[in-house]
Amino acid sequence: MIMVGAIAATLWVIGAVMKVPNAARWNMLAVLFAGVVIVQLVLPAGHPLRMATGADARLWAILFGFAVLIWGYRKLLGNLRVRAKPPQAQPEKPDQFSATELDRYARHIILREVGGPGQKALRHSRVLVLGAGGLGSPALQYLAAAGVGTIGVIDDDIVENANLQRQVIHLDRNIDEPKVHSAAEMMMAQNPFVTVRPYHRRLDAENAESLFADYDLVLDGTDNFDTRYLANETAVATKTPLIAAALTQWEGQISLYDPKRGTPCYACIFPQAPDPSLVPSCAEAGVIGPLPGVIGAMMAVEAIKVITGAGEGLGGRLLIYDALYAQTRVIAVKPDPDCRVCQGRGAAP
Numbered sequence: 001m002i003m004v005g006a007i008a009a010t011l012w013v014i015g016a017v018m019k020v021p022n023a024a025r026w027n028m029l030a031v032l033f034a035g036v037v038i039v040q041l042v043l044p045a046g047h048p049l050r051m052a053t054g055a056d057a058r059l060w061a062i063l064f065g066f067a068v069l070i071w072g073y074r075k076l077l078g079n080l081r082v083r084a085k086p087p088q089a090q091p092e093k094p095d096q097f098s099a100t101e102l103d104r105y106a107r108h109i110i111l112r113e114v115g116g117p118g119q120k121a122l123r124h125s126r127v128l129v130l131g132a133g134g135l136g137s138p139a140l141q142y143l144a145a146a147g148v149g150t151i152g153v154i155d156d157d158i159v160e161n162a163n164l165q166r167q168v169i170h171l172d173r174n175i176d177e178p179k180v181h182s183a184a185e186m187m188m189a190q191n192p193f194v195t196v197r198p199y200h201r202r203l204d205a206e207n208a209e210s211l212f213a214d215y216d217l218v219l220d221g222t223d224n225f226d227t228r229y230l231a232n233e234t235a236v237a238t239k240t241p242l243i244a245a246a247l248t249q250w251e252g253q254i255s256l257y258d259p260k261r262g263t264p265c266y267a268c269i270f271p272q273a274p275d276p277s278l279v280p281s282c283a284e285a286g287v288i289g290p291l292p293g294v295i296g297a298m299m300a301v302e303a304i305k306v307i308t309g310a311g312e313g314l315g316g317r318l319l320i321y322d323a324l325y326a327q328t329r330v331i332a333v334k335p336d337p338d339c340r341v342c343q344g345r346g347a348a349p
Contacts, residue, residue, distance in 0.1 A: 095120060101193055105147050111310075118308035119147060125307045128152040128215040130203060130231055132179035134282070134292030135221030135245050135299060137169035142300035144187040144194050148307070151187065152215060154199040155179045166289040203227055208234040217306055219299050220244040223281065225273035232257065232266035236342045242266065243302050243314075245295045249285050250324035252295035255333070256302055256315040263315035264335040265342035291323050 097105070097119070108114045108122075127148050129136050132155040143151050159167075159174045159182050167179075174182035180198035187196050201207070203222075212218060212234050220231045220242060228244065235242035236259055244266055245254040257265045298319070305313050318331045337343060 097123075101147070104191075104193075108146065113310035114304075114308050118310065121307050121309075122147045122304065123149045125217065126150040126152070126215045127217045127219065127303055127307075128154070128211065129219045129221060130227065131155050131221040131223070132167075132169065132183040133157070133163065133221065133223065134166045134247060134287065135296040136219075137167045137183070138293045138296030139219055139221060139299040139303070140183050140187055141169055141190065142297055143303060144191045144196070146300065146304055147191065148194060148303075150195045150197065152197040152199065152211070153180050153183055154201065154203055154211065156200060156202040162283075166287060166292045168293065203230065205230065209238060212238045212240050215240065217303055218242050219303060221296065221299065223247075228266060229273070233341055236265050241306055243299050243306070245299050247282070247287055247291055247295060248279065250288055250291065251320065251322050252291055253318060253320045254295055254298050254302070254314060255318045256306065256313045258315055259335065259342040261315065262335070264333050265339060267341040268336035268339045269318065269333050271336070271339070288323060294321060294323065
């Protein structure tokens with residue numbers, strides 16, 4: 001057993017030095033364990049190799065059972081802690097900016113459309129971002145950089161190697177970590193003057209309304225229609241402005257949905273989800289890496305405009321960007337008087 005332990009430790013250390021992801025290192029140990037079990041089962045009793053690896057397969061089976069129990073317990077405990085932990089009450093942010101903040105936000109403050117009042121509005125605003133993936137990554141980075149006071153991010157996924165081609169808020173060393181914690185770490189490193197609330201869970205019908213009610217604006221960067229429709233219904237119910245975007249291959253789209261102020265809701269424009277075969281996922285159809293950055297940055301710009309009142313937003317307009325042919329189209333959209341979601345609920349009186 002000592003020999004097996006030494007081999008396992010050596011594999012782990014070599015993997016760490018070579019920056020092999022934790023998942024791959026655990027896989028190597030699993031292969032080693034499988035090899036030891038095979039040795040115990042195939043070789044005859046008393047064989048030197050079998051004696052050197054513990055002499056009895058039952059011992060390894062017991063150790064494996066304990067390892068599985070410990071892993072399962074830690075996983076369950078971690079999930080319970082994440083779900084049970086309530087959002088921390090944040091102290092009221094002061095009106096006065098420090099010298100460091102004034103210097104940091106100077107390019108905003110000298111903009112006529114933003115100025116000091118706009119930057120204060122950003123500081124006191126609360127924005128929730130759904131998803132810390134392709135669209136969420138740039139949106140979160142620019143919201144934090146802009147000085148949005150409280151930023152919530154909800155996602156139940158972990159960072160994978162295949163994400164790093166486009167999800168630029170995550171680093172190679174964050175592989176296997178929850179995306180919300182990886183994103184929060186990077187946002188706080190970029191701007192320690194903002195408050196980040198990570199929610200490592202899936203948005204569902206049980207938590208959506210209470211979560212939305214705690215924020216002034218929601219950005220939807222999710223990649224499935226069930227969550228998009230849930231986000232829209234919850235935004236209408238809580239009268240929360242919703243900026244939603246979507247991607248496919250070379251094309252992206254974005255709009256602001258705020259029926260309280262006379263715009264259509266998401267369901268007005270897309271009353272039902274298309275057939276899955278017509279809208280393949282990024283994993284199935286691919287997506288050009290910088291495209292989420294373009295559309296995600298647009299989401300952050302629209303959020304800043306909503307908060308500061310600058311310019312004209314995308315309410316009542318759907319912007320479509322075709323990166324392959326460098327074309328941008330803006331389509332006027334109107335509320336659907338027969339919409340099952342916003343008619344009579346979130347529409348302007």
